[in-house]
Amino acid sequence: MTFTRATKHEKKMRWLDDNEAMLEAKYPGMWVAISDEGLAGVGATSQEAIAQAKAKGTTDVLVAGVKAVEYQGIYLIR
Amino acid sequence: MPPKLDAEFTYQTNPRIPLRLAARSGQASVLVYAFIDTGADRSLFDLRILYDLNATEGPIDRGSFGGAGGGRLDVDFYDVELSLLDRRELGVSLPIAFAVGVERSVGNLIGLDVLEHFDFALSHRDRLGYLGRR
Secondary structure (H helix, E strand, C coil), X not given: CCCEECCCCHHHHHHHHHHHHHHHHHCCCCEEEEEXXXXXXXXXXXXXXXXXXXXCCCCCCEEEXXXXXXXXXXXXXX | CCCCCCEEEECCCCCEEEEEEEECCCCCEEEXXXXXXXXXXXXEEEHHHHHHCCCCCCCCEEEEEECCCCCEEEEXXXXXXXXXXXXXXXXXXXXXXXXXXXXXXXXXXXXXXXHCCCEEEEECCCCEEEEECC
């Protein structure tokens, strides 16, 4: 079977994986906008995070909420 | 018929993928990520994301979710278009549940209501996933 590697947004996802602990320590419960280069915006809402990224000229962002303190360091049943 | 698994994706810890969400009633879209959760009957996303979609219509239905913790979560269903891996060929339109505070707790979830439209496989040992559509 032949597969095509889905590389679109792979950099953003990898940056998120690599920096999740930092985000949880610095921005618990906040929203972040992530570009291929890394953190592009932070805000109390996703709209604020996106707006901050746009102000820097970055529009291709992945929006993510950072886990709140009470949900960090525990196993989650989803 | 054998599964069609065209797109391969990688992950590090949990199987989560980028996807694009757009409201049928709006023109905006937003790129988010969600965990693939084959134990979830329905998909669930943070209500905050809906505000980014400029949806002009209200919820089409309301309901409740229950989980292993025993609690209930009230949700609103909205008509939404999802494109898994931000790929048009992996797109689907259906009512999706939104609730407050999902991102800051369990995270967005892709449940069986979305997965039933696709072929899906996972090699968790190798942290590789596969998606496709016949």
